[in-house]
Amino acid sequence: MSGALSLENVTKRFGNTTAVDGISLELKEGEFVALLGASGCGKSTTLRLFAGLETATEGQVMLKGKDVTQASASARNIALMFQSYALYPHLTVQQNIAMPLKLRRLNALQRLPGAGMVSSRARAQDAEIKLAVAQMADMLRLEELLHRKPGQLSGGQQQRVALARALVRDPSAFLLDEPLSNLDTQLRAETREEIRALHKRTGYPFLLVTHDQSDALSMADRIAVMIAGKVVQTGSPTEIFNKPASQEIATFIGHHRMNILPAGAGQSLHSDGSKLALGVRPEELSLVQKGGLQATVESITFHGEETILKLRGPSDVILRSVVRGRANLPDIGENVRLGAAVESLHAFSDDGQRKEITQ
Numbered sequence: 001m002s003g004a005l006s007l008e009n010v011t012k013r014f015g016n017t018t019a020v021d022g023i024s025l026e027l028k029e030g031e032f033v034a035l036l037g038a039s040g041c042g043k044s045t046t047l048r049l050f051a052g053l054e055t056a057t058e059g060q061v062m063l064k065g066k067d068v069t070q071a072s073a074s075a076r077n078i079a080l081m082f083q084s085y086a087l088y089p090h091l092t093v094q095q096n097i098a099m100p101l102k103l104r105r106l107n108a109l110q111r112l113p114g115a116g117m118v119s120s121r122a123r124a125q126d127a128e129i130k131l132a133v134a135q136m137a138d139m140l141r142l143e144e145l146l147h148r149k150p151g152q153l154s155g156g157q158q159q160r161v162a163l164a165r166a167l168v169r170d171p172s173a174f175l176l177d178e179p180l181s182n183l184d185t186q187l188r189a190e191t192r193e194e195i196r197a198l199h200k201r202t203g204y205p206f207l208l209v210t211h212d213q214s215d216a217l218s219m220a221d222r223i224a225v226m227i228a229g230k231v232v233q234t235g236s237p238t239e240i241f242n243k244p245a246s247q248e249i250a251t252f253i254g255h256h257r258m259n260i261l262p263a264g265a266g267q268s269l270h271s272d273g274s275k276l277a278l279g280v281r282p283e284e285l286s287l288v289q290k291g292g293l294q295a296t297v298e299s300i301t302f303h304g305e306e307t308i309l310k311l312r313g314p315s316d317v318i319l320r321s322v323v324r325g326r327a328n329l330p331d332i333g334e335n336v337r338l339g340a341a342v343e344s345l346h347a348f349s350d351d352g353q354r355k356e357i358t359q
């Protein structure tokens, strides 16, 4: 593999727990990858393996063509941002952003011999640090805030300072672990745009770890879906959403959980003599006048811009249909018909794997 950063057949075990199970994942130059999966599937461990905060039990970690499997986190120079980004409360924005560079200089100075040399070199570095901080402040629109302390900033501004602090040392990649989890809905949407724009401007490879499929779908160029320590599908957001490789992935991705009609429940699609389960997203399943499946309305829930109908279909399968806008709604207990366009159907074989529907 030739990407900026990659894991090659990496396994990480903690005692009897296999947190990461033979993963190969590449982060190319300039690419934005989201690692998406439910809590406990091994996402954070994968990120920590990339960063050098964990050492692989098996396999290799490569950075720009070099094997860094045994290299320390500081040798890899990978920027990290976590859910709680804890700025230093007693330092100004300027000092917060400068901190990683100051720490790096301190480490370097400790290795230098003569004190005289140290002070002239330190002055030159002070100027470099100031310049680097000014550039980050410009990129993240923080110029006006450089002399404030974190307590005098809004949540969004604090987030931007944390981003600036993570990126100021010109990292080889930027890894973000659930950076939006603590934000309210509006700030979350704004920060998504902010992070995407930052990726475009910096061109660094970004790896975002999230359990939130909206974060992954809206920000990433490529999504790697993780289940139980394995990457089970990688693809663009549209590929993952429109062609999920398995029933498990299909029901995980999507704001509304995909409806699954088990094989035999009202439809008769076959493949190699075996029946297929059918999937259809609630937004694609609508009330129709004739044809389709018969179902009874069990409940109706109003959510503002949309209303969710819960219905009992053939073989007692529970289905959901999302109705948008001001459409006429049926009554509870009413018998209705449900239809979906053939293009919106997904088919899955007995073992849960996707099958293409041929007409």
Ligand code: ADP
Pocket: 014, 017, 018, 019, 037, 038, 039, 040, 041, 042, 043, 044, 045, 046
């Ligand atoms: P995620 O980020 O997807 O929630 P993690 O990578 O944090 O998942 O954890 C994956 C699995 O590895 C879990 O079962 C977790 O309990 C286990 N695990 C993670 N870190 C450690 C550790 N330091 N020691 C023991 N088990 C761990």
